[in-house]
Amino acid sequence: MKKIIEKITEEMEKAFEKAGYDPSYARVTVSNRPDLCEYQCNGAMAAKKAYQKAPLQIAEEVAAAVDSAEILEEVTAVKPGFINIKVAKPFLADYLQQMYGDSRLSVDEAAEKKTVIIDYGGPNVAKPLHVGHLRSAIIGESIKRTGRFLGHKMIGDVHLGDWGLQMGLIITELRERKPELSYFDESYEGDYPKEAPFTISELEEIYPAASARSKEDEAYREKALTATHELQQGRRGYMALWNHIMNVSVSDLKANYKKLDVEFDLWKKESDAQPYIPDMIQKMKDEGFAYEDQGALIVDVKEETDTKEVPPCMLLKSDGASLYTTTDLATIVERMKLFHPDEILYVVDKRQEMHFIQVFRCARKTGLVNEDTKLSFLGFGTMNGKDGKPFKTRDGGVMRLENLIREIDQEMYKKIVENRSVKDTDAEKTAEIVGLSAIKYGDLSNQASKDYVFDIERFTSFEGNTGPYILYTIVRIKSILERFRQEGGVLEVGRLLSPVSDSEKSLMLETARFNGMVENAFEEKAPHKICSYIYELSNDFNRFYHETKILTEENQEQKLSWLILLDLVRKVLEQSIDLLGFSAPERM
Numbered sequence: 001m002k003k004i005i006e007k008i009t010e011e012m013e014k015a016f017e018k019a020g021y022d023p024s025y026a027r028v029t030v031s032n033r034p035d036l037c038e039y040q041c042n043g044a045m046a047a048k049k050a051y052q053k054a055p056l057q058i059a060e061e062v063a064a065a066v067d068s069a070e071i072l073e074e075v076t077a078v079k080p081g082f083i084n085i086k087v088a089k090p091f092l093a094d095y096l097q098q099m100y101g102d103s104r105l106s107v108d109e110a111a112e113k114k115t116v117i118i119d120y121g122g123p124n125v126a127k128p129l130h131v132g133h134l135r136s137a138i139i140g141e142s143i144k145r146t147g148r149f150l151g152h153k154m155i156g157d158v159h160l161g162d163w164g165l166q167m168g169l170i171i172t173e174l175r176e177r178k179p180e181l182s183y184f185d186e187s188y189e190g191d192y193p194k195e196a197p198f199t200i201s202e203l204e205e206i207y208p209a210a211s212a213r214s215k216e217d218e219a220y221r222e223k224a225l226t227a228t229h230e231l232q233q234g235r236r237g238y239m240a241l242w243n244h245i246m247n248v249s250v251s252d253l254k255a256n257y258k259k260l261d262v263e264f265d266l267w268k269k270e271s272d273a274q275p276y277i278p279d280m281i282q283k284m285k286d287e288g289f290a291y292e293d294q295g296a297l298i299v300d301v302k303e304e305t306d307t308k309e310v311p312p313c314m315l316l317k318s319d320g321a322s323l324y325t326t327t328d329l330a331t332i333v334e335r336m337k338l339f340h341p342d343e344i345l346y347v348v349d350k351r352q353e354m355h356f357i358q359v360f361r362c363a364r365k366t367g368l369v370n371e372d373t374k375l376s377f378l379g380f381g382t383m384n385g386k387d388g389k390p391f392k393t394r395d396g397g398v399m400r401l402e403n404l405i406r407e408i409d410q411e412m413y414k415k416i417v418e419n420r421s422v423k424d425t426d427a428e429k430t431a432e433i434v435g436l437s438a439i440k441y442g443d444l445s446n447q448a449s450k451d452y453v454f455d456i457e458r459f460t461s462f463e464g465n466t467g468p469y470i471l472y473t474i475v476r477i478k479s480i481l482e483r484f485r486q487e488g489g490v491l492e493v494g495r496l497l498s499p500v501s502d503s504e505k506s507l508m509l510e511t512a513r514f515n516g517m518v519e520n521a522f523e524e525k526a527p528h529k530i531c532s533y534i535y536e537l538s539n540d541f542n543r544f545y546h547e548t549k550i551l552t553e554e555n556q557e558q559k560l561s562w563l564i565l566l567d568l569v570r571k572v573l574e575q576s577i578d579l580l581g582f583s584a585p586e587r588m
Contacts, residue, residue: 037084055081089498109151114342121348124161125249163270168228173210183237196244273330301361350379381451437467445531494560
């Protein structure tokens with residue numbers, strides 16, 4: 001379904017051409033002065049130089065040439081050369097009627113469907129999810145959902161860190177604590193136990209203890225480095241322990257991600273890239289890209305246009321060990337072989353930007369990707385507390401994600417019970433639904449690249465630019481429609497009429513912009529644009545609702561028209577929050 005702004009632009013192109021000007025100047029935008037007009041065209045200002053005319057004269061001639069009362073109600077030229085546009089009310093009602101009858105709410109699938117892999121820069125195994133893992137998961141999930149809605153093949157890969165020093169540290173600490181385990185006996189040839197020699201709670205205690213000790217005990221750190229190397233070389237006992245660590249950790253990670261309503265298509269790991277490394281390294285050597293420098297194997301990736309230093313991309317350390325750059329490059333090789341993606345998008349902390357500049361340049365320079373394969377980096381900012389520093393627990397530690405979710409749910413439960421709007425039996429489940437909206441909307445409403453303050457009190461409020469406010473708006477609409485149906489009303493017999501008030505027209509105009517917003521949010525990988533849109537739409541609805549007595553309207557045709565508009569707004573809001581990764585309860 002063609003966007004409403006495209007239809008308006010087409011009419012303006014005709015007017016520019018009829019007035020003797022190039023139609024390319026007829027670019028239309030949403031008005032930044034809604035008190036004066038609904039859309040605007042500044043093309044006359046741009047055409048001034050080409051035609052050596054005053055912009056106001058051009059604007060007046062173009063406005064006079066508009067002859068489509070069917071779509072445009074009013075087109076006026078104002079100083080110094082702006083063209084103000086108002087949409088015809090019957091056209092707007094017809095456009096929304098078509099939208100209401102469209103299962104996709106006017107959003108067409110992409111003409112050119114692409115395969116996009118999203119790499120969430122996943123957590124390291126054997127460590128609990130903490131608030132630092134929140135952003136990549138929910139930003140990536142929203143982009144994935146939006147891309148799928150537009151018809152693209154979106155593949156989400158958690159990309160777990162499972163092959164680095166943390167594994168050597170865990171193995172070393174286990175050996176110190178339980179040296180009698182068969183995994184440490186190199187002469188052992190029997191089957192290893194099926195049950196892990198630790199629980200998830202023990203595992204989560206082992207890693208930080210080992211990490212802290214390695215920073216103070218150099219001999220201990222050397223043991224951990226040796227264990228890491230032996231694991232990567234395939235030592236049998238260590239591989240068995242690694243399998244236990246993976247099974248215990250991944251089960252726990254899946255349970256926690258499920259609470260966030262985040263799903264991954266692939267649970268790939270760094271170790272999955274290992275088989276691709278030898279051939280990749282050899283190819284880079286054979287083709288003259290990789291060379292030794294002080295024992296390490298590197299590829300130069302600096303470019304003449306660089307304004308800051310870009311260090312070489314290191315493939316192997318002097319002891320032959322691989323690095324994150326190595327596994328990231330080998331993962332690209334694997335993805336190109338298995339999925340042939342049009343784009344690989346990395347949703348990771350913005351502080352890793354230099355790492356990905358090196359990886360992307362190395363991949364391109366050495367031909368690991370096709371020329372038309374896009375490598376994208378979406379770096380997100382830090383989630384901070386009210387003190388402006390990274391979000392912590394009350395005692396100063398890094399907050400576990402499950403504890404943050406629990407704290408938000410408890411806050412929402414308290415507010416819902418105070419409102420007495422939901423039966424006690426439903427309050428807990430409703431609190432979880434609304435709590436998830438508070439977390440996700442609180443994060444996604446900020447531009448991804450910016451740091452932001454995670455304010456539990458503000459994010460759980462039913463007022464202002466929050467997830468609960470959006471859900472409250474949806475629930476309000478559901479309640480009105482339910483009351484209408486309980487009274488025997490049937491929406492299907494009605495039709496949308498032209499708006500009769502400014503607040504109704506504003507609501508209709510905002511609703512009509514849904515398709516353009518979805519496309520733009522995906523193109524720019526910007527979930528915050530979905531949040532901005534539904535906040536404005538919710539505000540427009542609530543203004544209309546407070547000004548209009550909907551259910552007591554005696555004119556049945558008008559009443560049905562308003563209720564159809566409400567139902568359409570509900571559908572748009574519910575589709576939008578689904579793209580953001582949460583849903584609405586029946587009551588709040």
